[in-house]
Amino acid sequence: xxxxxxxxxxxxxxxxxxxxxxxxxxxxxxxxxxxxxxxxxxxxxxxxxxxxxxxxxxxxxxxxxxxxxxxxxxxxxxxxxxxxxxxxxxxxxxxxxxxxxxxxxxxxxxxxxxxxxxxxxxxxxxxxxxxxxxxxxxxxxxxxxxxxxxxxxxxxxxxxxxxxxxxxxxxxxxxxxxxxxxxxxxxxxxxxxxxxxxxxxxxxxxxxxxxxxxxxxxxxxxxxxxxxxxxxxxxxxxxxxxxxxxxxxxxxxxxxxxxxxxxxxxxxxxxxxxxxxxxxxxxxxxxxxxxxxxxxxxxxxxxxxxxxxxxxxxxxxxxxxxxxxxxxxxxxxxxxxxxxxxxxxxxxxxxxxxxxxxxxxxxxxxxxxxxxxxxxxxxxxxxxxxxxxxxxxxxxxxxxxxxxx
Amino acid sequence: xxxxxxxxxxxxxxxxxxxxxxxxxxxxxxxxxxxxxxxxxxxxxxxxxxxxxxxxxxxxxxxxxxxxxxxxxxxxxxxxxxxxxxxxxxxxxxxxxxxxxxxxxxxxxxxxxxxxxxxxxxxxxxxxxxxxxxxxxxxxxxxxxxxxxxxxxxxxxxxxxxxxxxxxxxxxxxxxxxxxxxxxxxxxxxxxxxxxxxxxxxxxxxxxxxxx
Numbered sequence: 001x002x003x004x005x006x007x008x009x010x011x012x013x014x015x016x017x018x019x020x021x022x023x024x025x026x027x028x029x030x031x032x033x034x035x036x037x038x039x040x041x042x043x044x045x046x047x048x049x050x051x052x053x054x055x056x057x058x059x060x061x062x063x064x065x066x067x068x069x070x071x072x073x074x075x076x077x078x079x080x081x082x083x084x085x086x087x088x089x090x091x092x093x094x095x096x097x098x099x100x101x102x103x104x105x106x107x108x109x110x111x112x113x114x115x116x117x118x119x120x121x122x123x124x125x126x127x128x129x130x131x132x133x134x135x136x137x138x139x140x141x142x143x144x145x146x147x148x149x150x151x152x153x154x155x156x157x158x159x160x161x162x163x164x165x166x167x168x169x170x171x172x173x174x175x176x177x178x179x180x181x182x183x184x185x186x187x188x189x190x191x192x193x194x195x196x197x198x199x200x201x202x203x204x205x206x207x208x209x210x211x212x213x214x215x216x217x218x219x220x221x222x223x224x225x226x227x228x229x230x231x232x233x234x235x236x237x238x239x240x241x242x243x244x245x246x247x248x249x250x251x252x253x254x255x256x257x258x259x260x261x262x263x264x265x266x267x268x269x270x271x272x273x274x275x276x277x278x279x280x281x282x283x284x285x286x287x288x289x290x291x292x293x294x295x296x297x298x299x300x301x302x303x304x305x306x307x308x309x310x311x312x313x314x315x316x317x318x319x320x321x322x323x324x325x326x327x328x329x330x331x332x333x334x335x336x337x338x339x340x341x342x343x344x345x346x347x348x349x350x351x352x353x354x355x356x357x358x359x360x361x362x363x364x365x366x367x368x369x370x371x372x373x374x375x376x377x378x379x380x381x382x383x384x385x386x387x388x389x390x391x392x393x394x395x396x397x398x399x400x401x402x403x404x405x
Numbered sequence: 406x407x408x409x410x411x412x413x414x415x416x417x418x419x420x421x422x423x424x425x426x427x428x429x430x431x432x433x434x435x436x437x438x439x440x441x442x443x444x445x446x447x448x449x450x451x452x453x454x455x456x457x458x459x460x461x462x463x464x465x466x467x468x469x470x471x472x473x474x475x476x477x478x479x480x481x482x483x484x485x486x487x488x489x490x491x492x493x494x495x496x497x498x499x500x501x502x503x504x505x506x507x508x509x510x511x512x513x514x515x516x517x518x519x520x521x522x523x524x525x526x527x528x529x530x531x532x533x534x535x536x537x538x539x540x541x542x543x544x545x546x547x548x549x550x551x552x553x554x555x556x557x558x559x560x561x562x563x564x565x566x567x568x569x570x571x572x573x574x575x576x577x578x579x580x581x582x583x584x585x586x587x588x589x590x591x592x593x594x595x596x597x598x599x600x601x602x603x604x605x606x607x608x609x610x611x612x613x614x615x616x617x
Contacts, residue, residue, distance in 0.1 A: 324473035
């Protein structure tokens, strides 16, 4: 009576289908080429001789490329080691008692952020709160959109900075950063935007958004890991996290990661060429996936806003089926996704993002994030649509919770 | 390039082919059943027994779970272990022996295996109650602290002896207070108590960073 129908051969001869692009992406071939070429450049960009200048030129050229992509000027770009470093840098400035940042900020030190930020913002914010800085978290509605009215109420006289992400990593939901910017402008408060999941997927312009700081990461857009960029609007107070060097105009010490920076710029160049066409393709794939799920799997819930979103990411819950089980059964079939289930994270709590959205408990532990990328094909989606329904049916068949019918 | 499976081969085997899952269509007639856990914490387990009334021996069993790969595999293994055991023998099977039978689980997944044996014991009690053997019904070894997940004082003491030093580690071992959370204060006090009892002054609960 034990079913052996899942015992057939999988994985070996079959191509693995990677649908976890919000976690990280493979290198774009153009990026690989640019980095391979740059590998022979070993000079320290700070050196005045030819080898140094050769490296400095590569960094300067890359800075122009990245700046241009988001409507900034090159001097407003600081290269950093990761998106997390960029976010930590911006938030940590609130603890600075001396220097330009404290002077410009006046007595205000408080931070308003949201309940759905990436852990590198959440945990840093909690750490600031533990050090006595007033911190509050704006709520989101059930589609994962920050409630700007509620946020506005939190921005009182104690607040120096607001930090809001542009696209959420778990749900792909887009935030109305422009509206938050208007709140910040009217209160003379700085605005930081973690745009790691948005830059390179939708057009991002720092002036249109009206932000003072904006975070970019290379490895989410087919660039290398270990490099990111922080946009710092000219004239806003800035406090370095890593001190002790004149690199990046004294804003980030440490010899430049020339190879990584070249990779980031190459990734940006490729996105500029491919983004628009790909956006349409992602929309079509998303519809194919959603329509397919709708036709084949009874009872599911889309987590996140259905229109105001990055189309490449789809977060769905299947009530009665636990997320880690779905992930691992899919993995056995050669399909790689992620989940917000507690059991997959190695922690005891399910996703703080889904919790903040107050989605039903039965959905909280059964969410799956399918994030597509430039290599994803219709065939890949069709394979998911073939494999996923029996997996959900099977898990529900074992389940003590509803959703079995 | 095949990456290594996250868990042991035995976990993989039982995850791929769980044994003794209750299938609605087979018409399994249980003599007793037990259910523990709660959807809030993401873990729920039900165990169903068919018992030989003369020998009080488990002839067959079924289970269902809302749980992750570890929960599925550990309950599947448990269901194989207890078939053929008397109810008294089955009562003594605990999470530790299930994890051992599975060839181990990653430290942070052990808590996923703690519900199966509790559901089994609830089913054994249910059998005694249904068959006029109230005198054999046993409550868990000691007082229950966490009602949602049926964690007892004894479970907390065991967790301390197994190395839990912080409240978070205690939760990783037992899942205590991960559901409604109302027992958290008491659980923290008991953690402190058992740390003192077994490790004296060195045993103070380690202060935790904000948010573990």
